[in-house]
Amino acid sequence: MSTILIIEQVLNGLQSGVMLFLMAAGLTLIFGVMGLINLAHGSLYMVGAFAAAAVAGVTGSFVLALIAALAAAALAGAVIEVAVIRRLYDSDHLDQVLATFALILIFSEGTRWVFGSFPLFLDIPDALSGPVTLPGGIQYPLYRLALIGVGLLVAFGLWLLIERTRIGIQIRAGENDREMIAALGVDISKLYTLVFALGAALAGLAGALVGAIQSVQVGMGEPVLILAFVVIVIGGIGSIKGAFIGALLVGLTDTLVGIFLPEVLKLFMDAAPATSAGSSIASMSIYILMSLVLIWRPSGLFGARA
Amino acid sequence: MKKLMLATAAAALAAGGAMADVKVGMITTLSGGGASLGIDTRDGFMLAMEEANRNDVKVIIEDDQRKPDIAVQLADKMIQSEKVDVLTGIVWSNLAMAVVPATTAQGLFYLSTNAAPAQLAGKGCNPNYFSVSYQNDNLHEGAGAYATQAGFKNTFILAPNYPAGIDSLTGFKRFYEGDLAGEVYTKLGQTDYAAEIAQIRASGADSVFFFLPGGMGISFLKQYADSGVDLPVVGPAFSFDQGILQAVGEAAVGVKNSSTWSKDLDNEANAAFVAAFQQKYDRLPSIYAAQGYDTANLLLSAIDKADVNDDAAFAAALKEADFASVRGEFSFAANNHPIQNVYVREVIKEGDVFTNKIVGTALEDHANAYVDECKM
Missing domain, CATH: 3.40.50.2300 (Response regulator)
Structure with a gap:
């Protein structure tokens, strides 16, 4: 096992971690501020990818595609917040899960109705395609490096927004005591719509960015949604910092264990059972990680409430 | 009248x-x-x-x-x-x-x-x-036979970790006579193959066989094309089907795949x-x-x-x-x-449409490995 391979796999883990963060950030914000479990977050990821693929197909521009993804997902987020989600803030989590699960079905079949059942095509922009050679002779796809960059940039931007702006103060206050900030004259329903649209836009951005190297198809958001839930449980619900650390942990664990565990097992057993046992255990690795974190800190790494 | x-x-x-x-x-x-x-x-x-x-x-x-x-x-x-x-x-x-x-x-x-x-x-x-x-198993057997015909000596094989994936690699190995550079089972529904592609790069393989139906194959091919690894790729028709090819685009052109049918x-x-x-x-x-x-x-x-x-x-x-x-x-x-015959197809671009054309026959009048087990 060469150092080059290990470094390359760490980069892969980082890349999948920062993309997960874009999903998890919105999910954790929405849960933290409004106390809402939004299963339809994966649908917003899908909306972003489809909007990007459609716009890229017509205009050929990746930048326009990204803008379209942000706009479409934010708009879809704002619309469902006003039309459906707003009625659910006072309900218990079971009602929220039921209603947002219905939204998944509506989004999936709606998307199929508009775009058809066949996967769409969305490609990496020419300027970012192909591999680059990093110091040490590592060949790594430029686009994935760009994803890491964009993810870190968004994380920094989000930190600035939450910690350094007026809206950020309102969001943090909303997490702590929503009656109080409503009493202080903040238009709470407008703030909620805004937070929801922001979370949706981040999911849409992730969908579009990842869609370029994956398959843009109906139902693409749900597997990511499950990972994003694991991330926010590990990071502590409501914490952006927790989501960031959690996403990197999940990304790295998922990638590294999947590759190295079969190799390690081969030291003790035959190749064939080692490969299949290794890959089976590897697919459990992030859930094992989650349980270990929860045993150690029941409210997650940075969770405020128990 | x-x-x-x-x-x-x-x-x-x-x-x-x-x-x-x-x-x-x-x-x-x-x-x-x-x-x-x-x-x-x-x-x-x-x-x-x-x-x-x-x-x-x-x-x-x-x-x-x-x-x-x-x-x-x-x-x-x-x-x-x-x-x-x-x-x-x-x-x-x-x-x-x-x-x-x-x-x-x-x-x-x-x-x-x-x-x-x-x-x-x-x-x-x-x-x-x-x-x-x-x-x-037929298409995987066809891919294995083609890999042998093409003279591949050290193939890296991967499939999802579920019964059909395991059958796939078994079918491939039934007709492939070279060595294996690596054998990997991925998660079912996995969408990111960066880690596997890095393994392929490091393995010293001379070719790649993969069975990743549906969206998994689209993701793999796009990422593979962008990774700079340019080993020949073989797979069963499922990942190169008419409905899927348009979503893979240029990344699939030139890839050989095994099929019992082709439009040509x-x-x-x-x-x-x-x-x-x-x-x-x-x-x-x-x-x-x-x-x-x-x-x-x-x-x-x-x-x-x-x-x-x-x-x-x-x-x-x-x-x-x-x-x-x-x-x-x-x-x-x-x-x-x-x-029936199992053919080898190559992905081509016809005008604006990506499609397949037959370039050879992997197995002629091929039945299956289970005929003798069937008692009826």
């Missing part, structure tokens, strides 16, 4: 009425992620039915949503309240395993348009069960099928459409020969395979699975 036509119509009706009407239940996936496969199956099947234009066969179509429990419910409903004679259409092996044994146990016929797991070809074979598509396969039935399909649905047919079309034509040929209520006679009529298959020469092996 008019009177004569009326008389002919009446005679035709009377002739039609003499034979018992046949009811066909089609259970396939028409919604959710795998819908494109089921839609193609249905469209191919119904195209053949429309061309036959007969009123003694009735087809009922239902959507299984790719869920085994729903498929079972639909099968029960079709058998008990609709009283169908024949079931068909299931795309996925796990759904087929849930429906087929119960169907044949009740004395009904099942014709598979796609899924054909090893269990139903070997010990679990049944005189009322016919696979018109292939046996699941040179025979009369196929040329007519491809033209009619394009005319009716305004898109190119896929292998699922071709298999659906063949299944319908096989069924119609058997209906002409025997009464569907006479199990032995109808099974014998099916087994004759007396229809013009779009795959050219076609017959059934002892376990009711096809004997």
Whole structure:
């Protein structure tokens, strides 16, 4: 096992971690501020990818595609917040899960109705395609490096927004005591719509960015949604910092264990059972990680409430 | 003149009425992620039915949503309240395993348009069960045979960690004679293959075989093309199908894949099928459409020969395979699975459309590895 391979796999883990963060950030914000479990977050990821693929197909521009993804997902987020989600803030989590699960079905079949059942095509922009050679002779796809960059940039931007702006103060206050900030004259329903649209836009951005190297198809958001839930449980619900650390942990664990565990097992057993046992255990690795974190800190790494 | 036509119509009706009407239940996936496969199956099947234009066969179509429990419910409903004679259409092996044994146990016929797991070809074979598509291992065996023919010595192989994935790699190894640079099982539904591609790069392989159906294959091919690894890639047709290729784009061009059918396969039935399909649905047919079309034509040929209520006679009529298959020469092996060629196709770009053309034959008149296990 060469150092080059290990470094390359760490980069892969980082890349999948920062993309997960874009999903998890919105999910954790929405849960933290409004106390809402939004299963339809994966649908917003899908909306972003489809909007990007459609716009890229017509205009050929990746930048326009990204803008379209942000706009479409934010708009879809704002619309469902006003039309459906707003009625659910006072309900218990079971009602929220039921209603947002219905939204998944509506989004999936709606998307199929508009775009058809066949996967769409969305490609990496020419300027970012192909591999680059990093110091040490590592060949790594430029686009994935760009994803890491964009993810870190968004994380920094989000930190600035939450910690350094007026809206950020309102969001943090909303997490702590929503009656109080409503009493202080903040238009709470407008703030909620805004937070929801922001979370949706981040999911849409992730969908579009990842869609370029994956398959843009109906139902693409749900597997990511499950990972994003694991991330926010590990990071502590409501914490952006927790989501960031959690996403990197999940990304790295998922990638590294999947590759190295079969190799390690081969030291003790035959190749064939080692490969299949290794890959089976590897697919459990992030859930094992989650349980270990929860045993150690029941409210997650940075969770405020128990 | 008019009177004569009326008389002919009446005679035709009377002739039609003499034979018992046949009811066909089609259970396939028409919604959710795998819908494109089921839609193609249905469209191919119904195209053949429309061309036959007969009123003694009735087809009922239902959507299984790719869920085994729903498929079972639909099968029960079709058998008990609709009283169908024949079931068909299931795309996925796990759904087929849930429906087929119960169907044949009740004395009904099942014709598979796609899924054909090893269990139903070997010990679990049944005189009322016919696979018109292939046996699941066939395309992987074809890919293995091609890898040997192409002189690959050190192939890296990968498939998802589920029964069909394990069968796939077993099938490949059955006909591949070189060494393995690596053997990897990925997660089912995995969308990011950066880690596996890095392993391929580090493994010193001279070629790659992969079985990643649906969206998994799209993701893998796009990421592979962008990674700078340029080893030759081989896979079964599933990842290079007409519906999928447009989403993969340039990344797939030049890739070799094994298939029992291709739109440029040179025979009369196929040329007519491809033209009619394009005319009716305004898109190119896929292998699922071709298999659906063949299944319908096989069924119609058997209906002409025997009464569907006479199990032995109808099974014998099916087994004759007396229809013009779009795959050219076609017959059934002892376990009711096809004997047919497995071709090697290459992905090309025709104008704006990505598609396949045949570049060779991997296996001729190939049956399957389970014929001897089947006792019936």
